[in-house]
Amino acid sequence: MAASRLALRGKAAVPAAVRLCRQADALAAAGRAEEADAAYRHALATDPALAGAHNNHGNVLRALGRIEAAAAAYRAALRCGLDVGLVRYNLAAVLRQAGRLEEAASAYRHALCLDPDYAEAWNNQANLLRDRERLTEAAIGYRRAVAIRPDWTDGHDNLASALYLLHDRGEHDTAARLARDWRRDHPDNPVARHIGSAIAGDSTEVRAPDAYVRQTFDLFAAEFDDRLAALGYQAPALLIEAVAASGPAPSGQFQVLDAGCGTGLCAAGLRPYARHLSGVDLSGGMLARAQARGHYDALHEAELVAHLRAHQDRFDLIVAADVLCYFGDLFDAFAAVAGALRAGGRLAFSVERLTDTDDGNTDNGNTDGVAFRVGTHGRYAHQPAYVLNALAASGLRVVHTTEHTLRHESGEPVVGLVIVAVTPG
Ligand SMILES: C[S@@+](CC[C@H](N)C(=O)[O-])C[C@H]1O[C@@H](n2cnc3c(N)ncnc32)[C@H](O)[C@@H]1O
Structure with missing residues (x-):
């Protein structure tokens, strides 16, 4: 999408902006965030329609802790036509960091409409729900994440924590039902087996399985x-x-x-x-x-x-x-x-x-x-x-x-x- 817009620009400006952008990407990849920030600014002054550069600039601004500026950069990427799950996801993350939780929730919803198989977006949306004590919804979100990425240890660990909190809050039946579903869907996952069974209340294990201990620690x-x-x-x-x-x-x-x-x-x-x-x-x-x-x-x-x-x-x-x-x-x-x-x-x-x-x-x-x-x-x-x-x-x-x-x-x-x-x- 960004490339086709670039092709519409004047011949001399386009290569210069793209070159600057690549330099900025390289600086960002090398962890030289301040220099990358300057290079993105230069590139975007040359061609403000470089949607991908706005997104990458947002990442650098976020790394520099300039959260509002990062949100503005992601919004610029969207305005330039790069309305994809990744940009909405990035925007959601900085809005969450800025404490703008309703807007963050909306950005995650948007990301997931655009890309329903985005495991990290399900997971991070669930983190937001968990922080707002909406634990059942959070657990369902984590389940979606691990359904897409069954081997994702962080996703399983997050689901375990959400079910633990749900149980701790007294919602034993809901926690047990979700735990049984989790264990049924991931019978080979050691966390789903060990924690799922503990929360479901039907554990028959006589000790924590080695794979569970290894993965957890x-x-x-x-x-x-x-x-x-x-x-x-x-x-x-x-x-x-x-x-x-x-x-x-x-x-x-x-x-x-x-x-x-x-x-x-x-x-x-x-x-x-x-x-x-x-x-x-x-x-x-x-x-x-x-x-x-x-x-x-x-x-x-x-x-x-x-x-x-x-x-x-x-x-x-x-x-x-x-x-x-x-x-x-x-x-x-x-x-x-x-x-x-x-x-x-x-x-x-x-x-x-x-x-x-x-x-x-x-x-x-x-x-x-x-x-x-x-x-x-x-x-x-x-x-x-x-x-x-x-x-x-x-x-x-x-x-x-x-x-x-x-x-x-x-x-x-x-x-x-x-x-x-x-x-x-
Ligand atoms: C809570 S930590 C305690 C670590 C340390 N003893 C301390 O007091 O800080 C429990 C440790 O036991 C290890 N562990 C649990 N079950 C084990 C087993 N069957 N064989 C070897 N290590 C085990 C875990 O990997 C973890 O590092």
Whole structure:
């Protein structure tokens, strides 16, 4: 469309404007936004009808934080005849940033009329609806996005969050219906399976699937430390305190495993105990951050139970901070820990305590009551008696138990147990 307009212009002006425009595009691609801005201005002064240049100029202005100017540039592209989904989508994004939400909503509607298969537009329109508490509509929008791009992890993650919020707001039936539809349409997607089942209330999984853990934490890795700090996350500090209270001196004598080490928040506290400190985690994204801390002697990208089974009689101290909440059944995990610990070795871990008000609704068939339950956020909470039984079954003897707020969730404290258990000496 832009090219046919250009052909109508005077011969000398057209190539010059196009050349300037290409220079501006190259500067923008190189991240030289101020220079690109000047080059677009020059190009558009030469030929104000270059619709594509107006759109690209809008992108540069947005990158420079000049939101109103960006909106004006996208509108100029539309006036020049480039009325396509992409420009309406760009316009919607800056209007949302400017807080002009009605106009942004209208621009997304327009984008989707022009291009109904525009997954990002469905997703971002849904973000706008979610911010305005229109959660059912938001969830439907995310479903449209992942229907178009079934492998889009951000889209699935956003849908999971919208359904979680909907459930949290008390709209359990709507959330469950949408969750079942989501799971039905994406039976191979690990987030749809794990979170969909938790929200639908019919989970039969005994732990979070590896693919779910990997995908969730890879996506979360960059924000993990800041987000958890904002939630008042205490588990690493509490476990280090518990290890100290349970007896051993921090004199660098132990073979230590940080099990489910994540970004390595436990590492600094464990280092004084370690002759050798290793970490294991399913998420490469989390491990990359752990590596950057420089405290570990070795890091392994592996599933925890498999890793323990492959390292029999190897460790003096295993620490699992906020990791066993991704396991429902603890018998296998504790048996693997017991096998990987040397005589007299110790396990320090946290679990979330199951309460009557827990959100999840999966009864795992324990006739003495619910042993563990997956919440709508995807983590499991455990009945203390069940945890103690599972430890005893693996020959692990409890030497320290305390109850604490491990973190907050939706403004509420998440109460958990911090336990240290030892193998027979
Ligand atoms: C909430 S984070 C806690 C990370 C770290 N322990 C801390 O306290 O900051 C949970 C971590 O456990 C890992 N994880 C969960 N299930 C796992 C499994 N079965 N095998 C290995 N890693 C697992 C996740 O990838 C994630 O990095």
